[in-house]
Amino acid sequence: MDFRPKIVAFLCNWCAYTGADLAGTSRIHYAPNIRIIRIMCSGRIEPTFILKAFQQGADGVLVCGCHPGDCHYQEGNYKCLRRFKLLQKFTRQMGIEKDRLRLEWISASEGKQFAELVNDMTKTLLSMGPSKVKSSLEVEHLNV
Amino acid sequence: MSVRVHPELRNQLMQFGIGDWNACYHCGTCTAMCPLSEEGFLFPRKKIRLMQMGLKNEIESSVEPWLCYYCGDCTSTCPRDANPGELMMSLRRYLTSIYDWTGLSKKFYTSEVWEIGSILLIAVLVVIAFLIGLPAMGYSFTTELTSQGGVKINSFAPIHIIEAFDWAMAIVVGGLLISNILRMYYKIIWKHGHTKVTFWVHVREFWRLVFNFSVQPKFGKCDDKRYWFSHWFLMSGYTIMFIVVVVFLPWFQTEKILPPWHLQRALGYYATFGLLFGLLVAITGRMRRKDVKFYFSHVSDWLFLVMLTLTVITGILIHIFRIYGMPYATYIFYIIHMAVLVPMILIEVPFSKWSHLAYRPFAVYFQHLKTHAVPRKTKINSIN
């Protein structure tokens, strides 16, 4: 069967999630490959969440927060950015390609931009093919 | 090198009818509005600025006021009611008084008593000259008509005397005007220590003087073309009349009644129509006060219009009475005609409103001289 990438997206409640809702209310269509998880602030996101998503078989993980300066909690998005940069180094070590993990800023009025973002990411993932993480983990299980 | 500001200058300027020019907050709308203000010669705003700051020399050395034909667009769009158009007008009055070395101009502009008084005085002198002067000189007029039934006007106004007087007047007025224009030249071109204009440029640019005098292309650039026409029509009429009367009087003031298509009469009619038309536009305009151009009227504006109108009407009447052989009427109106004409020429041309017919084209000429000015040798700089 043809490859349908799955994207797990973590959206902050105040900007990105609202933006995603706006995409809905203004009926902007985008690829159905995304699964949105709501958190209060991008600053809440832990590396574990992202790794868990990959481990569960996600082909891509998307993190969206408020634009710099717009954070509802002053600077959560900056903290997120810092952690993200570190995590990226690590995930690449793990053999997870750079483009599988993205951090983007989406404001509450950027429904359109959000839709475009999802489509774009889906496209890249399609070209990259499925993520190896899950399968490799399963293999290890067999060895044990 | 920095110049000193002179707050007190405002009081002088006020006397020339300058309104509420401190209201200007320098948005630049007027300059942008004005189709005549061009690179290097920006107005009205810049001139308003000079007045606000009382920079006397800069004002006196500027040609811009003469480049403005007062279409009134600036005033109608001014957000602060600073009335730039009238300001330029007032500046022209001020400059006229500055150019005039006799100091009379200032008197005429700033005191109505002086202006009207001197006009009346001259008028009276003219009347006396006709009623007492000529008879005393042994001239006696006849009431009998020519073979064509026209009035023997030359018996009343002996042609050579009038002609001589005309020439005298022309010379006096011309002299004054020329001397003032020289002062104007001095203030605008010569005084500028650090630049000079070569003789060749003076020659090369001279055509502009003639061109601008006869066609007034600048006025043509204004958005409302009607005023250019009426103004030009009037001006041309006036000039023709002036030349004919001063230079060719014997040819013009004849007892023989020539056919209407004869050049003499044709010219006369053209001039008369030109004058009447221009006057009509101006007077109705100033009375209706609809156009900004005509909204504000200084005494000098009205005086000039009234006198010129009188001159024209009396002129027409003289013509009619002469042709239809009414000696007394002719003679009486001849006197009135002269009594209005002479003061008008003597006062208005060198000292007052009418002087702009000379200053305007010269200003354009000087403007172009300025644009071709070259920096002087350093030694002169060191003097300043």
Add this chain to the structure above:
Amino acid sequence: MEEPRIGVYVCWCGTNISKMVDVEAVTNEVKALPNVTIAKNYKYMCSDPGQDLIIKDIKLHNLNRVVVAACSPRIHELTFRTACEKAGINPYLFEMANVREQDSWVHTDRTEATNKAIDLVVAAIRRVRYHEPLQKRFVNVNPATLIIGGGISGLTAALEIANAGKQVYLVEKSDQLGGQVKKFDLTFPHLSSAQQMIRPIVQRVDNHPNISVFLETEIREVTGYIGNFKTAISVNGGDPVELEFGNIIAAVGLKPFNPEVISEYNYKEFPDVITSFEFEEKLLAGRILTVYGKEPRNVAIIHCVGSRNKKYHEYCSRVCCMAALKYVHQVRAALPSANIFEIYADMRAYGKGHEEFYALTTHRQIMFLMYDQQKKLPVINQADRSDNCNMIIEMDELLSGQSIEVPVDMVILMVNMEAQENVKQVVRAIGVSLCGNQFFIEKHPKLDPVATTTGGVYIIGTCQGPKDIPDSVAQARAAAARILGAIAQGSVPIEVTTASVNELLCCGCQTCIGVCPYKAISYDENNKVSIVNEILCKGCGTCGSACPAGAIISKHFTDLQILSEIEGVMSMS
């Protein structure tokens, strides 16, 4: 904790969801899942019958968890939570799956959309299993209020609150009330008397039964949190008095900038170069005289002294332009024949009636001169005898493009307004922060200009940024409104989904303390663990993700909940 019994409800939303999502399929798909007691779908879950359906089921099947798959939680989460509450289960034991805005409305392939819906619902089910009941919490508000600063804003706020019958403690650093306004003769743009305005206010404050004024007093330290603050003040050296109050208003104002640092102006060098505040003193004394006891024939007023210039202060002081125009009228009245020069950069007549005032001023025989406050300041020099004036200002005039000399006998410098010396101390005491210009930072520059990120602490007047009297007064009332509101309620709600520390796991590394934007976490020296002050916590969860030991639980967004949600969305692939 008892075994989860989950009720799942999928909404059709008319055709909005059902058109693109096979609602029946979703329902059937999740029926069988563990802990799912019952799964239904209905045309409009949000409608009253829809809600009744839930309530009935909860009672009937004694459900203890509810999942609704419908529109965005931003629209109806509250609705369904209330429904749960009605049915007697804790509202936080509910979870919503957004299958309209984020599914049916944005997709075109029915099967895909249905699969997605299933994923989302499953995720919600997995998540809700780990939900815990949370209680709404309030803190009582002490009806007394502390106001720091006895300027016009402080006084206004004090009266506003006191007139509502509530206690106010007004603390003023100097020995008198009235602040800067007390130093002014007139106010712009109506040129009404500042003295006549401020005197009765000070009087009213002094005599107000609900206001206790402490002069020559400074606030050193404030303890506590919103609704319950404490401080000890010592009135002019006497033994400290203990004050308790529920809210704090900081109205410490600003002070004039000292122009000595600007070499061009030779302030202090030339005795007749004075600041606007010194000029106000002259006005109040009734005579405008130079040091030689003569009346100045030429007066220059220079704008933006210390303002709008990176070398001094980059910001605009907002009031100087109008104050300067005010001086024009005052000088003109006293010295009818004097020359007045207004040397400005941009004329900022932005307020109500200001532009009209500016227009009026132009009729008072005055010369406006424009300079570049960034690149080239005017220079004030001693004049020669020949100049017959005391000083000469040399400047480049922008509107004429001329470099000019201005003769002057007196120069008034419109000095910038800058932070008080003790601002840092106040800030530390009340726990708010300063911006680069040493102004207090508001909670939100637009929608919350008077509140701060510290609950119960408000900033009003010029300490938040330069302001004229009306704007300061408006802010004072704004803060008063907040405080009166809180007092009226008697208590203020505080965030439910806060963070809390599992002391057994906490290693005392204090990483969390650094990341908290609300200073809500402190370190308990005795037990060597971090403690979250759940009153200050806003529940962003940043600490939770920072904690290396996983000791911090961010309620309603616990690791367990989120991780199982992740498993949920991926479960079907």
Add this chain to the structure above:
Amino acid sequence: MRSPSKTCIFFYNPQFSDFDPIDYAELIRYSMTFPNVSRIWKYHDFIWNEQNLTDKIEANGIDHLIVAGLLPGTVKTLFSKAMAIAGKDPANVILASFNDYYTGTTFDMDRLKSVLACLIAGLSYETVAIPDENPVNPATLVIGGGIAGIQASLEIAYSNNHVYLVEKTGTIGGKMATFDKTFPTLDCAACILTPKMVEVNQNPFINLMTYCEVQEVSGEAGNYSVRILMRARKVNVKTCIGCGTCTEKCPAQAPSEFDYGTSMRKAIYMPFPQAVPNKYMIDAESCIYLKTGKCRACVKVCPVPDCINLDEQDHEVTINVGNIIVATGFKPFDAKKMDQFGYGRLPNVLTSLEFERLLNASGPTGGNIHLRSQDKKGNWIFTEEAEKPEKVAIIHCVGSRDKNHNKYCSRVCCMYSLKFSHLILEKLPGAEIHEYFIDMRSFGKGYEEFYERILEEDVSIVRGKTAKVEERNGKLFLRGEDILKGEILENTVDMVILSIGLEAAEETRDLSRMLGIPRSEDGFFEEVHYNLDPTATSRGGIYLAGTCQGPKDIPDSVAQGSAAAARAIQSILKGKIYKDLISIPLETIEKRINKLTLVQLEEKHL
């Protein structure tokens, strides 16, 4: 200093003030009756220069001088100087600024007399003139659902008191909701506003009445009864699920009010996606059924039974409230009035508000800047197919600071114009932008810093306003004077944005009549005291918030919104509210003065 002995009153009534509605003769007669008034001077009595004044003060031994009239402050300094020279205390020069007590149409003579009486007694009018109190109805009416109204409503609701929020249009949010980014922080308006809007909708203490208008107000402070017209929305707000099926099917179109006509909406529509209430409504003007009696497409497709009722009629309700907060906001200046800029004639001359929509991600072009172009039908619209402008000009002060239109400064235009420059560069990198300004008024917190930032960006900011915009072979030609360079600046651009000013909204006229609150000559509501009470009116229990009192930016509007609420909450807490300030009769004032002065005398003796 108190209860002064030898007082002199100078009546400053210069004739040059274009209208003199004050009966000075009457005031003079009145002030004669006070024993401690030893002298009265009128403007024309003598040449009141320094010399004369000093002499007269000395001669008459005057130690207390009241200058009474319109803007007496303009001459005050001369009098304090004279006092000082005469060896008296210049602080004893007291101003009776009648202009502070102007009630919009006329001067209430009794009020002016009271003011004089107080000052003659050495008291301030404000301390004496404290109105009696009424019991207060705890409910509050807020008129206008813009940011100021929202703020005020929330403040009051937070204090657990009931609020009726009456909004003229179908949604709250006001002008702010239409903006894209807000200066100077550039955070998006929707992100910060929509949560507040939702809060309003969900707060149990707020009764949100959209598409309603105030018809009549009666009663007095503490107990106003207000008749409100509830326009027929023709869609049941309770049952509508905001699905939008109706809109898809609706055949009728009309220009969208929310997009300022830059896009079309259906006859049944939701003002904008995040509208609150998030429900649909029918515009009777454009609805085909209501015009022809045929169609009913929406009713047919609506999934909710009898949610849409096309025959619903307007009806009225009457509510009783104790306080009223007016927050009706502003209306944009009609740029057509300035024909020289060609707005309305030239398709790519835009107003700033239209451009806000163009920038907005939820606007007609999805937040991309495109030129206005003609569709097949030939009407000018914005589409994403159209070309993007390469050169843009922004003209400041359109309709503001202009005697031919609005004298006042609109306070926000400079900043939002700078914001535009920044956003244009962000969206169209390399675009050429020209800003024409007169004075740059970046006065607020962080504004100057923003201005500096824009100056460093690649924008030409020119001091000097352009005069006119002309069409020259398809492009827009502007001519202006670059004042600082001292040269003519000619530009051909693709798009011109007019930074239009703010004007008082239409309804201010009717409201000022209904509520009996004055308007200043520029049409905005007049506050009771410029400095001390910018949000109160001369009527008790009626307050102003936001731009209906004068142009304002968002933070100042919000502050005023809260400030207005303060008074309402205060009165509710007290259970009492002050009556109208002007209601106090002269006799009462006089009585109080006597009492107060007595008290002071006693104080002296103690």
